[in-house]
Amino acid sequence: MDIKELDKTYVANTYGRADVVFVRGSGAEVYDDRGRRYIDLGAGIAVNAFGLADPVWVEAVTAQLSKLQHMSNLYYTAPCAKLAEVLCRRTGMRKVFFGNSGAEANECAIKTARKWAFDKYGDESRSTIITLKNSFHGRTITTLAATGQDVFHTKFGPFTPGFVHASAQDASEVRAFAQKGNCCAVMLELVQGEGGVVPLTREYVDEVVDIAREHDMLIIVDEVQTGNGRTGSLYAYQQFGFMPDLVSTAKGLGGGLPLGACLMGERVEHTLSAGDHGSTFGGNPVSCAGALSIIGRIDDALLADVRRKGEFIRRSLEGAEGVVSVTGMGLMVGIECEKPAGEVVAAAIARGVVPLTAHGKVRLVPPLTITDEQLAEAIEILKEVIKA
Numbered sequence: 001m002d003i004k005e006l007d008k009t010y011v012a013n014t015y016g017r018a019d020v021v022f023v024r025g026s027g028a029e030v031y032d033d034r035g036r037r038y039i040d041l042g043a044g045i046a047v048n049a050f051g052l053a054d055p056v057w058v059e060a061v062t063a064q065l066s067k068l069q070h071m072s073n074l075y076y077t078a079p080c081a082k083l084a085e086v087l088c089r090r091t092g093m094r095k096v097f098f099g100n101s102g103a104e105a106n107e108c109a110i111k112t113a114r115k116w117a118f119d120k121y122g123d124e125s126r127s128t129i130i131t132l133k134n135s136f137h138g139r140t141i142t143t144l145a146a147t148g149q150d151v152f153h154t155k156f157g158p159f160t161p162g163f164v165h166a167s168a169q170d171a172s173e174v175r176a177f178a179q180k181g182n183c184c185a186v187m188l189e190l191v192q193g194e195g196g197v198v199p200l201t202r203e204y205v206d207e208v209v210d211i212a213r214e215h216d217m218l219i220i221v222d223e224v225q226t227g228n229g230r231t232g233s234l235y236a237y238q239q240f241g242f243m244p245d246l247v248s249t250a251k252g253l254g255g256g257l258p259l260g261a262c263l264m265g266e267r268v269e270h271t272l273s274a275g276d277h278g279s280t281f282g283g284n285p286v287s288c289a290g291a292l293s294i295i296g297r298i299d300d301a302l303l304a305d306v307r308r309k310g311e312f313i314r315r316s317l318e319g320a321e322g323v324v325s326v327t328g329m330g331l332m333v334g335i336e337c338e339k340p341a342g343e344v345v346a347a348a349i350a351r352g353v354v355p356l357t358a359h360g361k362v363r364l365v366p367p368l369t370i371t372d373e374q375l376a377e378a379i380e381i382l383k384e385v386i387k388a
Contacts, residue, residue: 003021003033004019004021018345018346018349020032020038020349021033022038024052024053025040025051025052025053026051026052026053027050027051027052027053027054027367027369027370027371027374028040028041028043028051028052028366028367028369028370028371028374028375029052029374030052030354036352037352038349038352038353038354039352039353039354039370039374039377039378039381040052040354040366040367040370041353041354041355041356041364041365041366041370041378041382042354042355042356042363042364042365042366043252043365043366043367044256045225045251045356045365046193046225046230046251046252046332046365047251047252047254047255047256048252048255048256048367049228049229049230049252049255049294049298049367049368049369050255050294050297050367050368050369051367051369051370052256052367054255054369056293056297057255057256057290057293057294059293060289060290060292060293061257061286061289061290061293063289064079064285064286064289064290065286067285068285069284069285069286070281070284070285070286071285072280073278073279073280073282073283077283077285077288078285079283079285079286079288079289079291079292080098080283080284080285080288082288082292083096083098083283083288083291083292083295084096084098086292086295086296087261087263087295088263090234090295091234091235091238091247091263092243092265093247093263093264093265094264094265094266094269095263095264095269096261096262096263096264097112097261097262097264097272097277097279097282098259098260098261098279098282098283098284098288099250099259099260099261099262099279099282100258100259100260100279100281100282100284100287101138101250101258101260102137102138102222102224102225102248102249102250102251102260103137103138103139103140103143103260104140104250104260104279104282105224105248105249105250105260105261105262106137106138106143106146106187106222106224106248106262107138107140107142107143108248108262108277109187109220109222109246109247109248109262110129110142110143110146110187110220111272111276111277112246112262112264112268112271112272112277113129113184113185113218113220113245113246113268114127114129114162114184115271115272115276116184116218116267116268116271117184117185119271125182126181126182126183126184127162127182127184128162128163128164128177128180128182128183128184129146129162129163129164129183129184129185129186129187129220130163130164130165130166130174130177130178130183130185130186130187130217131146131147131148131163131164131165131166131186131187131188132148132165132166132167132168132187132188132189132192133148133149133165133166133167133168134148134149134168134192134195134196134198134359135147135148135149135165135168135187135188135189135192135195135222136149136152136189136192136193136194136195137187137189137222137224138224141156141159141160142159142160144156144159145159145160145161145162145163146163146187148165148166148168149195164177164183168192168198168200168204169201169204171204171207171208171211174186174207174208174211175211178211178212178214178215178217179215181215183215183217184217184218185212185217185218185219185220185245185246186208186211186212186217186218186219186220187220187221187222188200188205188208188219188220188221188222189221189222189225189226190205190221190223190226190231190236190237190239190240190329191225191226191231191236191328191329191332193224193225193226193332193358193363194225194358194359195358195359196327196334196336196358196359196360196361197327197328197332197333197334197358197361197363198327198334199327199328199329202240202241205240205242206240206241206242209242218245218246218267218268219242219244219245219246220244220245220246220247220248221235221236221237221244221246221247221248222248223235223236223237223247223248223249224248224249224250224251224260225251225332225365226329226332227247227249227250227251227252227253228249228251228252228253228294228295228298229252229298229302229303229306229330229368230251230252230306230330230331230332230365230368231306231329231330231331231332232303232304232306232307232310232329232330232331233303233330234295234298234303235247235249236329239329243265244265245264245265245267245268246262246263246264246265246268247262247263247265248260248261248262248263249261249263252294252368253291253294253295254287254290254291254294255290255291255293255294256290257284257286257287257290257291258281258284258287259284259287259288259290259291260282298368302368302369305368306330306331306368307330309330309331309370309372309375310328310329310330310331310332310333312372312375312376312379313326313331313333313364313375313379314326314328314333316379316383317333317335317379317382317383320383320386320387321383321386321387322337322338322339322386322387323335323336323337323338323383323386324336324337324338327361328364331364331365331366331368331370332363332364332365333363333364333365334358334361334362334363334364335361335362335363335364335382335386336360336361337361337362337386338386339386340360341357341358341360341361341362342357344362344382344385344386345357345362347385347388348381348382348385351381351384351385352381353378353381353382353385355382362382362386366378
C-alpha cells in the first residue's frame with residue numbers, strides 16, 4: 001500500500017489533500033516522492049517562516065533535543081523563559097502563556113478576558129466578546145463560536161455562548177454591542193486570513209479601539225497568521241498605532257514545530273494565577289528553542305524585505321489577465337480570480353508551484369526568506385495558470 005492509500009485508509013478523513021506526496025525540501029523549494037521540484041508559496045499555511053530545513057533552526061532544535069525534549073510546566077526550563085522575555089521586550093507586552101496552536105492561544109485570550117472582567121466587576125455579567133463577521137479564530141468548540149462565519153456554526157452544536165459578531169467595515173455595530181454593557185472584549189484579526197486575506201482599514205481599527213476604551217473593554221488581536229513577520233512588522237498591530245491588551249499567535253512562531261502563545265499586556269498581566277490555566281506541552285523546550293532561532297532573526301532588514309516582496313507580488317498581479325483583485329499585507333496575499341480558486345491551485349501545483357486557497361481566493365504565504373528569483377518564477381507561472 002503506497003503512502004496515499006495508507007493515509008486514506010488510516011488517517012481521519014478531515015482534509016481534502018492535493019494529489020502529491022512531499023518528502024523533503026530546502027528553503028522555499030520542496031520535492032515530491034518522484035523527485036520533482038516545486039516552489040512553496042504556502043509555507044505549511046504560514047508556518048515555515050524561514051522555509052524548509054532551515055539550517056539555523058535545525059541546529060537550534062537539534063541541540064535542544066540532545067539536552068531536554070520535555071519536562072512539563074511543573075518545572076522551570078530555559079528556552080521557555082528566554083522566549084517569553086524576547087517576546088515581551090519586542091512587543092511591550094508583560095507576560096506570555098504558551099500552548100501548542102493558534103486555537104489554544106485564542107482560548108487563553110478568551111479565558112483571560114473573561115476572568116479579567118469577573119475579577120473587576122464581581123460576576124459574569126460582562127462575559128460577552130465581540131468578534132467580527134468573516135473572522136476565523138480556530139476549530140475548538142469555543143473558537144468556532146468566536147468565528148464570525150455561519151458556515152462554521154453547524155453540525156457541532158451546541159456552541160459556547162458569549163460571542164456576538166459585528167461588521168468588519170462599519171464600527172457602529174461594534175458600538176451598538178458595546179453599549180449593552182455586557183461585553184468584556186473585542187477580538188480582531190487585522191488581516192482576516194481564512195476570510196479571504198482582507199485587511200481592516202486603519203480608520204475602522206482606530207474607531208474600534210476608541211469604542212473599546214470608552215466602554216472599558218479589552219482589545220484582543222488574533223495574530224495567529226499575521227504575526228512573526230508575516231505582514232512586514234513583527235506583529236501586524238504594530239502598523240496600526242495602538243497597543244492591544246492580549247495578542248494570540250502561533251503558526252510561524254515555532255518555525256515548523258507546534259507552538260502557540262498568548263501575550264498579555266499591563267491590564268491583564270496578573271489576571272491568571274496558578275491553576276487558572278495550563279497546557280501539558282505548552283512551552284516545550286524544543287519548540288521554544290526553535291522559536292528563539294526564528295524570532296531572533298526577524299529584524300528590520302528582514303521585515304523591509306518582506307514588505308518589498310509583498311509589493312512585488314501585488315505589482316505583478318494587479319491588472320493581470322484573469323485577476324479581479326489583490327489584497328493583503330506583506331507576504332500575506334489574497335488573489336481574487338475570474339476562475340475558481342481551487343482550479344487555479346490545482347493547475348499551479350501541476351506546474352510546480354504550491355499556493356493555497358482562502359474563502360474563494362488564491363492565498364500566498366510563502367517563506368519570508370523566499371528568494372527574488374524563486375518568487376519571480378512562481379508568480380510568472382501563477383499568472384499563466386490564472387489566465388489560461
